[in-house]
Amino acid sequence: MATKISAKIVSYEVGKKEAEQAAVVAEKVAEETSNVVQMHEKLERPEMLLGSTYKIKTPLSEHALYITVNDVILNQGTEHELRRPFEIFINSKNMDHFQWIVALTRIISAVFRKGGDVTFLVDEMRSVFDPRGGYFKKGGKYMPSLVAEIGDAIECHMRMIGLLKDDGLTDHQKEILEEKRSQFESAASLAEDSKASSDFPAGSQLCGKCNTKAVIQMDGCMTCLNCADSKCG
Numbered sequence: 001m002a003t004k005i006s007a008k009i010v011s012y013e014v015g016k017k018e019a020e021q022a023a024v025v026a027e028k029v030a031e032e033t034s035n036v037v038q039m040h041e042k043l044e045r046p047e048m049l050l051g052s053t054y055k056i057k058t059p060l061s062e063h064a065l066y067i068t069v070n071d072v073i074l075n076q077g078t079e080h081e082l083r084r085p086f087e088i089f090i091n092s093k094n095m096d097h098f099q100w101i102v103a104l105t106r107i108i109s110a111v112f113r114k115g116g117d118v119t120f121l122v123d124e125m126r127s128v129f130d131p132r133g134g135y136f137k138k139g140g141k142y143m144p145s146l147v148a149e150i151g152d153a154i155e156c157h158m159r160m161i162g163l164l165k166d167d168g169l170t171d172h173q174k175e176i177l178e179e180k181r182s183q184f185e186s187a188a189s190l191a192e193d194s195k196a197s198s199d200f201p202a203g204s205q206l207c208g209k210c211n212t213k214a215v216i217q218m219d220g221c222m223t224c225l226n227c228a229d230s231k232c233g
Helices: 018-033 096-112 120-127 146-160 171-188
Strands: 049-056 065-074 084-092 215-218 221-224 229-230
Touching: 049 146, 065 146, 084 096, 084 146, 096 146, 120 146, 171 215
Parallel strands: none
Antiparallel strands: 049 065, 065 084, 215 221, 221 229
């Protein structure tokens, strides 16, 4: 169908094909991202870094360990701003583990500066088991080794800066867990003092998924009140 142009033509341009338009858009995006600084091993250390210190007190030693993770802020003040771990230091009055702690901090710091996905460190460190046996933290969480607890502190820091995301439990899962807990506590008639040392019912078993003593048996199923892991049989 022909269209009659009644107004005077003052300007014109040649229409571009979709492929050409896509190429122009891609070129603009590449130009915008070319100045974005990514984490890499040649990145120079700034004069000042933001850091967080975590205290670890284990039954293995009378002295606590203090873990400091320093972060570098990339592309500060832009929409591409990121906070990433740059280095780690571990300090303690206890000198028994000095050599391997110094080696561990240097290796972890080197991995941080390498860039890429460094979250794998958490799983690797938490899978280290002490041949003499682990211990329970306050609240009933099991730590298989001191290295695993250092990894737990690093995970806490990564979640704090947004490097690791915690999806958490859904409202439906929370309702089911609260119902299970109330049923279990009513049936067992737990005393008040049994709740003082743990957030979960006394007699709870260790969860193989989250390493927390929070597994109870209800209706033929073993259910964890901490992470909602459930096995029936």
